[in-house]
Amino acid sequence: MTESALPGRSAKRTVSERSDNVRRLVKRALNDPGSLRELEPRQLDLTLRLMRRAQLLGRLAAQLQRLDLIDAFPHPVPDILFSAIAGAETRARVARWELDRLAWALQDAPDTALVLLKGCAYMLAGTPNAIGRAFGDVDLLVDESMLPSIESQLIDHGWLGTRLSAYDEHYYRNWAHELPPLTHREREVEVDLHHNILMRTARLKPSAAMLLDDARRLAGSRYSVLSPVDMCLHAMTHLLYSGEMESGLRELVDITELLRHYGDKEPGFWSAFWPRAEKLDLARPAYYGLRYARMLLGAPVPDPVLAASASAAPPAPIGPLMDRLIPTVLFPPHPDESSRHIEASRLLLLVRQHWLRMPPLLLARHLGYKAWLRFRERKPAD
């Protein structure tokens, strides 16, 4: 072995040791918040920063508050935690008000099912992952035939569409599974109207009608939420098939908590799970969702379900690759270290998601057009 090989190796080891430490701290904060009191101060500092980065600080703070432990931490930890709780409560209040206003604006269509997705659904359904959860938009799933009338009613009541280029407008209207976001002129919450949970152009074709048929109206509310199994399947699909995974860990926490909660409380949840995943054409995301929720966060998945899901495993080279990429991207980077290998993994997964969202020719056109825009934007600066 040459001497020059040594520093490289040790540097590599430090990177992996550091990311092991990051994962250990984050898992500890998720699984056993109370035990954070025993952490050495520097490690506690890092843990809180990581949880903030992963958008999970509000949740951690809310859990510690329930345990009545916040004031057991030294200064300035209580200020940090109470601040995170105040932030999360504000976002929840703002979202509740937006929902109230939406229900008011849509009161002329009392029979149209308004199915909340993600954050707002968890909040109104009162699932355990809703506590201290950070969320931004209001996401609504409605029957596609109702979209034009709902959109125009909202515009009549003060919501404004996003000004888009002709191309982006075309993207939303013809290829996407949602309309361009609407925002009320007096408020800041984005309202996304969906007619499905995956793009029209995606390889997988879940049936929105089946999702809507099984949706459950919340007691005393204008809104519905997806059935427990569908809610989990949607969370899994969202994690693996859309977006940049910036809030990936938070979404995996959602999945884990929902599986734990409904597995416990909802009769027949697990026996319905896999058949439903297959019926909705969501077997692959369900496979990944179960796998990583169990592997990374210890979600309780019954063996028969796990065995059934193996039929949807990806072909040989993809599985091990995903097993490497997914945890790298899900866990937050160390805030003080460069994260080039994380960025590389993120890019690979983004490529994968684009690949799955559009057929190759359409994708090539889409990316080509976006690249051309970037090129044109850069030009005047030169």
Place this chain on the structure above:
Amino acid sequence: MPATQAFASHPRVDSLDPGGFQARLADGLGLRIGPFDVHIKARATALAEPLYRLYGHYPLLDDARVFSCHLRLEELRAALPKSVRRVRFTVDGRQPHDDMPAEQALAVLEWGFNLVIALRFHRFLMLHSAVLERNGGALLMPAGPGHGKTTLCAALAHRGWRLLSDEFGLLRPGKTAFVPIPRPMPLKNASIEVMRNFAPQAELGPSIEGTIKGTVAHVRPPRDSVDAAAIEAPARWVVFPRWQADARLSFEEVPRAEAFMSLARNAFNYEVVGQAAFETVRDIVDRSRCYRLVYSDLDEAVELFDRLARGVGAEVESSDGESQALPVAGEGR
């Protein structure tokens, strides 16, 4: 928290020599700034020297602790030999805004910290206001940009008032005592010269030109204010100041409802804190005397505050030209 003792037990920044400070700053060092324990790591030319002077009195913290935030300022390598040098501000690994010219490093760090406080620490109700203390009572001076809030605040801080903040009226919701967060006070443009003349003993940082607010120079907070940073002060006076060239001094009582609305509207996070914010602002207005001040001469204004603190009726002309004695008794109704 026995913050007073915790405060006394820490060494101060000026226990280091300038070279030692610069080295610690490059590696990252902890400062206690009011209720916040801040970790700062900065490698930028010409930042260490003014920072050392402006923060000389502040308690220096070891690393074995949780910090309220980790601020980082890094000078970027210039892309071309002649291109403008820039600094990058990050907080806990996130970059909230674009890179800024390297000469503005100090201002970027100060404003960056303001931004972090305002966006993150909703444990506190944050009124947008200068806060000073005299005889155990807090004077709140809320004002928009250009109204001379910082100038007046820096002036009073050098004439017997204790500085709590020139920017943040920090409160724990439900309490009416202000939490001090003394910081260097950024004077803008003409105010810099005004302050040099008014208080020649005031220690000023370098004049930083070309910022979004024009030329900025920071006044070091008096040592006593930094030493007393753990001592809160209950609200007693609310004064809305407005500097106006050549204006005659005017000082008139403001109806409480109006004072309430102005305070609430100018708070950084009134909506975030919600009901507790409403109750806290109501309590502040309830226990304070509220005034509007228009001034052009700093000495005159400072003298008026002096009388206010002593509880002596201040004889000034109101805006309608009639002379009147203002009730300035110390306790609120």
